[in-house]
Amino acid sequence: MNQVASNPSTEATNNYTFHDRYINRELSILDFHLRVLEQAVNPAHPLLDRLTFLLIFSSNMDEFFEIRVAGVLEQLYLGNESHSPDGLTPREVLDRISETAHAAIDRQYRILNEEILPKLREENICFLKRDELTDEQLVWLKKYFQEQVAPVLTPISLDPAHPFPRLVNKSLNFIVTLEGKDAFGRQIELAVVPAPRSLPRVVRLPDELTGGHEHHVMLSAIIHEHVSDLFPGMTATGCYQFRVTRNADLALNEDVEDLAIALKGELSSRRFGRAVRLEVTENCPQHIYEYLLEEFHLEESDLYKVNGPVNLTRLISNFKRPHLRYSAHTPVIPKILKKSESIFSAMKKQDILLHHPYESFAPVINLLREAARDPKVLAIKQTLYRSGPNSEIVQVLAEAARNGKEVTAVIELRARFDEESNIAVANILQEAGAVVVYGIVGYKTHAKMILIVRREDNQLMRYVHLGTGNYHAGNARIYTDYGLLTTNKELSEDVHRVFQELTGMGKTVKLKKLLHAPFTLHQQLMNFIDHEIANAIAGKKARIIVKVNAITEQQLIDKLYEASQAGVKIDLIVRSICCLRPQLRGLSENIHVRSIVGRFLEHTRVYYFENDGNPRVYCSSADWMDRNLFSRVEACFPVEDPVLRKRIIEQGLENYLKDNQQAWELQPDGQWLSISPKEGEEVYISQQVLLEHFQ
Structure with a gap:
């Protein structure tokens, strides 16, 4: 100080x-x-x-x-x-x-x-409005409504016998104003028509009615056109879309006997949590949206009037127009895996770094598949955070269990919005004979680890995969992540001990190379920054580059400020949240923060510390957030092979610092400014550079 x-x-x-x-x-x-x-x-x-x-x-x-x-x-x-x-x-x-x-x-x-x-x-891809429809199209839509839509709609009148219905979170609904009397002679003025999620939100008209063009009609337009048919003898004088968004965060008491059963009970409550937002179409009259606000206990500031469908998320259709999309990208397989007769033999030769989505996720699945069918493999242990029940990985683990392997899956049931899917995964694996555990009560298991134990020449050999992203093949095609395949003895022993920690009980294990939260990761990061500070003060090489999804943890932010004041050059590549203010004179003038938003979702977590010319490079499942560092089980692993370390520095860090097309830079006032090429400077797109390199 x-x-x-x-x-x-x-x-x-x-x-x-x-x-x-x-x-x-x-x-x-x-x-x-x-x-x-x-x-x-x-x-x-x-x-x-x-x-x-x-x-x-x-x-x-x-x-x-x-x-x-x-x-x-x-x-x-x-x-x-x-x-x-x-x-x-x-x-x-x-x-x-x-x-x-x-x-x-x-x-x-x-x-x-x-x-x-x-x-x-x-491009002849049209979303037709009602006044654009031809007579033939109107006839077809009327039939479609009668046969496909009306049978699954349930109009609900609003009267003393029918109070305002309990509507599901984010569901599409219509509030209808009516004139006339119903079959029982009642004067009904308002009704609600929920649109079931089973109905497609976009309906493509037959080619013979459009000249072969892709013409679509929104479900909302179809219901608007025929809403009076739902109220025989009455007249619909108005029909207005609305959607309510609710609190979907689960409040789960950790003091439960069975986490899966408790979680199942909580999932239904997510659909009916406290309202937080109301969306209506712009033409919704004031007295109608005020009525809805009152029903949902919301203020006018919670109201969002939109000029179009209130449920844009479901607008996407499978348009068959390749020239209007990025060209298909085929991830590559590392050469050593192509040349080797098995993944096990390749891993014994050297560590293998996978950079998704540029390199394929298939080797991870193939590693598990080989292990499931190899008579020499005794045990497979894996953490699962977001892997659906139809995932190939889940099917392979189930196959391994049925083949008599000792399969242990540490499944994080509480991965937000994937809770139900993860319960299904747990059931599949349990039925196959795998041991399923839910990690540590009070701490989400967010680490990405696979451990395979194989008997070779009467000795046990460990094969390990460590990653920065989830074991989800779909995500691996659109998320950037690193995965390391290794047989390093110390790292493998560390992974073994972390699995023991997750499945058993006992004191905190001491690890040789792996850093893990909530125990050693935060303190060691603070130590690494302190070391860079000391080097800067001593006139030695000192630099920090961190690539994460978010930086919010206050102690690390303050330590980075201290490093900046000591003269350490710091580059932060942060996809989303950054609570640090860069470029403040005397506080953070040596810190630059940028964000890359492009074709792929940037998801790698890499920490680089110059260490006076002998760089420390770590990959991790953890962002620099309080929850990751103190409330989750995370794994942070060193990349020590000099070739692989150089790859990460050049491709995973310096490459992004050169981007002048998809990069944004954080200003001292908290604003983000888009970066453009300077005069005479060539366009540099970091993700495109990697695509071209790996192709």
Whole structure:
């Protein structure tokens, strides 16, 4: 601290209040969603991929309201008006969210209506409105409504005998104004028509009615056109879409006898949590949306009036237009795996680094498949965080158990929005004879590890896979992640001990190479930064590069500030949330923060420490967040092979620091600015460079 105090820029540091040093977490993740939205207007992306980004933004915002906004609202309901590290109260955070979110969603629908849909129409992909339909198309749609839609609709009148229905989270609904009397002579003025999720939201008209073009009609338009048919003898004078978003965060008591049974009971409550947002179409009359706000106990600031369908997330259709999408990408197989007769023999020769999605995820599945069928394999242990019941990995593990292998699966049931899927996975594996455990009560198991024990020449040999991403083949095609295949004895022994820790009981195990949360990871990261500080003060080489999805943990942020003041050059590549303020004079002027938003979702977690010319490089399942470092079981592994380490530094870090097309840079005031090539500078797209390299 004495060295820092003697720094001439300390006076500027002291001028910053405690709250000046941090960015609000909720507002930071909202900014990430805005960066995703901007991809919908980026001409560098093909048209249908721009539409996909628009729909991803919708999905992101749904989860943002279900989890983040719901969490801030809960603080208000509990009377919490304390200040977060950035100095904002929950009410102030909500006000800023409301202002930003309303503007963003208005922009989203302008992009849809003024850019995406007109350009799709130029390609003869049309979403037809009711007044555009021909007589023949109207006849076909009437039949479609009568045969496919009406039989599954349940109109609900609103009267003393029929109170307002309990509507499912994010479901599409219609509120209908009526005139006339029903079959019982009652004067009914309002009704609600829920649209079952089983109904497709987009209906393609037959080619013979469109001249072979891709013409579609929204389900909402079909219901609007025929809504009076649902109320015989009455007249529908208005029909308005609406959708309510609810708190979807599960409040699970950890003090339970069976986590799976308790979780099943909680899943149904997610569908009917406290309302946090109401979406209606722009033409919805004031007295109708005020009535809905009152029913859902919401304020007008929670109302979002949209110029289009209220459920954009389900707008996507399987358009068969390859020229409007990115060309298909085929992940490659590392040469050593192509040449080797088995993955086991290849792993014994050397460590193998997999960089998804540029390199295939198939070797991970093939490793398990070989193990399941190899008579020499005795045991397979694996963590599963997000792997669906139809996953090939799950099927292979079940096969291994049926073949008599000792299969142990550590399944994290509480992976958000995958809880039901993970329960199904647990059931499949248990029925096959595998040992299934749910990790540690109170700590989510987020580590990505496979351990295979094989008998070779009367000795036991361990084969290990460690990764930064989930064991999900679908994600591995669109998420960037690293995976390491290794037989390193010390790393393998460490993985074995962590599995013992997860499945058994006892004191914290001491590991040789692996860093793991919630025990050693945070402290060792602090130590590594301290070491860079000492090197900088001593005039030695000192630099830090961190690539993660989020940085929120306050102690690490403060330690990075300290490193900046000591002269350590720091580059942070952060996909979404960053609570650190870079480029503040005297505090963080040596820190630069950038975010890459492109074709693939950046998901790798890599930590680089210069270490005076002998770099330390770690890959990890953990972001620099409180939950990852203190409330989850995480694995962080060193990459010590000099060739592989160089690959990660060049391709996984420096490559992204050169990007001038898909990069955004965080400013001291918390704003993100898009980076463009300077005059005379060539365009550099980091993901494209990797695609070309691996092809």
